[in-house]
Amino acid sequence: MTAPTIHELFDLTGRVALVTGGARNLGFDIATALAEAGADVAITSRQIEDARVTARRITADTARKVVGLACDVRFEDQVAQMVDAVLAEFGKIDILVNNAGNVVSTPENKPLEQRPIEEWEFTVDVNMKGVFLCSKHVVAKAMKPARRGAIINLGSVAGMVGKDHRVYAGTPMGGVTIDYAASKGGVIAMTREMACALAQYNIRVNCISPGGFWRGHSETFTRQYSALVPMGRMGQDGKEIKGAAVFLASEAASYITGINLPVDGGMTAW
Numbered sequence: 001m002t003a004p005t006i007h008e009l010f011d012l013t014g015r016v017a018l019v020t021g022g023a024r025n026l027g028f029d030i031a032t033a034l035a036e037a038g039a040d041v042a043i044t045s046r047q048i049e050d051a052r053v054t055a056r057r058i059t060a061d062t063a064r065k066v067v068g069l070a071c072d073v074r075f076e077d078q079v080a081q082m083v084d085a086v087l088a089e090f091g092k093i094d095i096l097v098n099n100a101g102n103v104v105s106t107p108e109n110k111p112l113e114q115r116p117i118e119e120w121e122f123t124v125d126v127n128m129k130g131v132f133l134c135s136k137h138v139v140a141k142a143m144k145p146a147r148r149g150a151i152i153n154l155g156s157v158a159g160m161v162g163k164d165h166r167v168y169a170g171t172p173m174g175g176v177t178i179d180y181a182a183s184k185g186g187v188i189a190m191t192r193e194m195a196c197a198l199a200q201y202n203i204r205v206n207c208i209s210p211g212g213f214w215r216g217h218s219e220t221f222t223r224q225y226s227a228l229v230p231m232g233r234m235g236q237d238g239k240e241i242k243g244a245a246v247f248l249a250s251e252a253a254s255y256i257t258g259i260n261l262p263v264d265g266g267m268t269a270w
């Protein structure tokens with residue numbers, strides 16, 4: 001038997017991927033990348049119409065089967081129903097991307113001493129409980145029975161390093177929040193724990209930790225954030241997240257589990 005070529009190793013033809021929060025931004029880019037690599041894809045949004053519209057768009061762009069489903073990842077009954085629906089549609093789930101996340105609870109980004117407990121609970125629920133619930137149901141119903149799977153969690157540089165919030169002074173975003181940093185640090189830790197527990201079932205679990213990706217941020221914020229990055233700029237949606245996702249989902253990463261891959265222009269390298 002000849003060894004697979006590098007094209008074959010990255011090829012996702014015949015795979016089924018589930019991308020939570022896949023209707024927009026990084027989740028959309030990742031879902032598109034997986035479809036471009038050959039996978040059929042299910043994407044979720046809290047708004048069913050958003051998921052369906054984006055699913056049709058990805059199908060039009062890639063000619064893959066893509067379905068849009070509703071799910072709020074904070075609620076186990078919704079996660080269970082959503083996973084059941086994906087299995088009813090496709091019969092299996094090979095790849096799970098836990099992308100759904102709450103980035104900033106409030107636009108004004110209150111300092112620690114003014115933050116209400118509700119904001120902490122909301123962010124931690126979406127970012128950590130969501131990863132837990134989606135992984136739990138996909139592993140139990142699809143990956144463990146199949147003895148095969150790749151899970152990719154979305155962490156963040158905020159879960160790896162702290163920030164000097166004076167750098168963000170005067171910008172509309174004001175820097176990341178304590179709840180967000182805690183939740184993403186938790187996601188990175190969950191990745192390691194899940195990887196060790198699930199390796200025996202041939203399920204790989206890895207994390208991608210993006211740095212700041214530019215999306216209409218103000219000039220001031222962009223300049224001040226970019227000064228923190230060795231490459232001197234923010235990430236660009238689409239092309240700069242797609243490769244990491246396809247790599248970790250594919251056979252090209254068959255001996256990689258438990259890692260956290262920063263996609264951050266070197267932000268966490270110094």
Ligand SMILES: NC(=O)c1ccc[n+]([C@@H]2O[C@H](COP(=O)([O-])OP(=O)(O)OC[C@H]3O[C@@H](n4cnc5c(N)ncnc54)[C@H](OP(=O)(O)O)[C@@H]3O)[C@@H](O)[C@H]2O)c1
Nearest residue numbers: 021025026045046072073099100101154156210211212213
């Ligand atoms: N963009 C960055 O610079 C950056 C940096 C570091 C890490 N990340 C991480 O990368 C992931 C994607 O980031 P993004 O910038 O694309 O985020 P985004 O634009 O805010 O999109 C977040 C996605 O999560 C979904 N979502 C939010 N709350 C949800 C809930 N309770 N249940 C289900 N889905 C929910 C949203 O879906 P609907 O609104 O359609 O329901 C949306 O698709 C997140 O985990 C984020 O923390 C992003």
